[in-house]
Amino acid sequence: MIPSILPTYSRAPLTFVSGEGSWLTEADGRRFLDLGAGIAVNALGHANPALVAALTAQAQALWHVSNLYNIPAQQQLADALVAQTFADTVFFTNSGTEACELAVKMARKYWYDKGQPERTEIITFSGSFHGRSSAGIAAAGSEKMTKGFGPLLPGFTHLEFGDHDALKAAVSDKIAAIMVEPVQGEGGIRPLPDVCLKGLRDLCDQHGILLILDEVQCGMGRTGKLFAHEWAGIAPDIMMVAKGIGGGFPLGAVLATENAASGMTAGTHGSTYGGNPLACAVGAKVMEIVGDPAFLAEVNRKAGIMRQKLEGLVAAHPDVFEAVRGSGLMLGLKCKAVNSDVVAAGFAQGVLTVPAADNVVRLLPALNITDADIALAVEKLDAAASHVKEANA
Numbered sequence: 587m588i589p590s591i592l593p594t595y596s597r598a599p600l601t602f603v604s605g606e607g608s609w610l611t612e613a614d615g616r617r618f619l620d621l622g623a624g625i626a627v628n629a630l631g632h633a634n635p636a637l638v639a640a641l642t643a644q645a646q647a648l649w650h651v652s653n654l655y656n657i658p659a660q661q662q663l664a665d666a667l668v669a670q671t672f673a674d675t676v677f678f679t680n681s682g683t684e685a686c687e688l689a690v691k692m693a694r695k696y697w698y699d700k701g702q703p704e705r706t707e708i709i710t711f712s713g714s715f716h717g718r719s720s721a722g723i724a725a726a727g728s729e730k731m732t733k734g735f736g737p738l739l740p741g742f743t744h745l746e747f748g749d750h751d752a753l754k755a756a757v758s759d760k761i762a763a764i765m766v767e768p769v770q771g772e773g774g775i776r777p778l779p780d781v782c783l784k785g786l787r788d789l790c791d792q793h794g795i796l797l798i799l800d801e802v803q804c805g806m807g808r809t810g811k812l813f814a815h816e817w818a819g820i821a822p823d824i825m826m827v828a829k830g831i832g833g834g835f836p837l838g839a840v841l842a843t844e845n846a847a848s849g850m851t852a853g854t855h856g857s858t859y860g861g862n863p864l865a866c867a868v869g870a871k872v873m874e875i876v877g878d879p880a881f882l883a884e885v886n887r888k889a890g891i892m893r894q895k896l897e898g899l900v901a902a903h904p905d906v907f908e909a910v911r912g913s914g915l916m917l918g919l920k921c922k923a924v925n926s927d928v929v930a931a932g933f934a935q936g937v938l939t940v941p942a943a944d945n946v947v948r949l950l951p952a953l954n955i956t957d958a959d960i961a962l963a964v965e966k967l968d969a970a971a972s973h974v975k976e977a978n979a
């Protein structure tokens with residue numbers, strides 16, 4: 587008999603009932619150190635007092651009015667994002683998938699309005715993840731996500747991640763945009779080297795192609811810059827954001843330059859919930875905290891500590907781990923053992939991690955994790971690795 591919840595997820599047998607900072611409490615009272623943060627969502631930890639206060643104040647005033655009217659919190663968040671990024675304009679969504687939908691529509695409308703309606707093709711890369719909508723799965727293109735869901739939305743050219751020659755060969759006057767994650771998340775914490783991101787920007791400039799960056803997972807301070815592309819010193823034309831921006835409240839956004847967004851006039855796109863007062867009240871507070879250079883400096887300092895400890899962990903368990911990779915507090919342990927065994931062994935030690943493709947264990951702690959919790963987390967991972975090694979011996 588089908589369960590009352592559609593069985594599309596394989597869940598761990600854990601039920602969390604409360605959280606505080608980087609800690610979660612299970613229904614049976616056990617406490618877990620959370621290095622998953624709801625898949626890079628709880629950027630400021632659980633039950634962050636500043637976010638609870640922002641949400642509660644808005645909840646007492648007004649929950650929802652729709653985009654038929656002005657929403658002050660939405661305006662405040664849009665102004666902050668425009669002030670601190672490449673973007674001139676922002677559209678709010680409820681998720682990363684919806685941000686992908688708009689990014690695709692915006693790129694196509696841009697060329698339609700420029701008198702090149704046949705210029706619809708978008709280049710994407712293997713190992714990418716852009717959400718689970720029809721456009722999102724067509725964009726990523728992997729068999730795992732698309733099989734059985736055809737006919738797929740046409741107009742995506744899938745290239746091998748890192749295949750520069752294929753990229754050059756694929757460029758034509760049919761290409762509307764290139765869509766890429768500066769650091770692949772679901773694909774296994776695979777950073778695009780800065781030189782490649784710069785190269786993509788140059789290629790786009792040469793051919794007038796729009797550069798769409800998917801920073802749903804790597805954005806909002808995760809890599810130690812507000813947005814990951816800042817490390818490469820380049821800017822996109824369109825950027826997808828979600829996950830961390832809501833700090834745990836469902837919120838996403840598409841940021842764009844005035845030029846890239848020029849086709850999106852009144853009536854061309856919309857969302858009932860997108861930019862809702864509750865979401866934006868929380869998002870504005872997240873932005874205020876994470877957008878502070880002093881906060882980002884702390885992310886970088888902590889990332890340095892965590893990375894160093896993880897290098898030690900890998901060196902201590904060469905049978906279990908192969909390497910540390912990633913950027914900032916978006917870290918991955920490339921495994922020799924089976925990654926899901928490492929995650930399960932972590933559960934037994936009271937530490938939560940997230941598996942990713944390419945046999946990687948993802949570590950995506952709250953950006954404000956304490957130094958003491960970083961040290962404890964690595965101790966727990968060390969114990970977990972010892973158990974995995976024993977089990978495999």
Ligand SMILES: *Cc1c(COP(=O)(O)O)cnc(C)c1O
Nearest residue numbers: 681682683715716717771802803
């Ligand atoms: C999670 C994710 C998405 C999809 O976001 P949802 O909020 O799950 O719809 C898109 N792109 C990337 C890079 C992601 O990590």
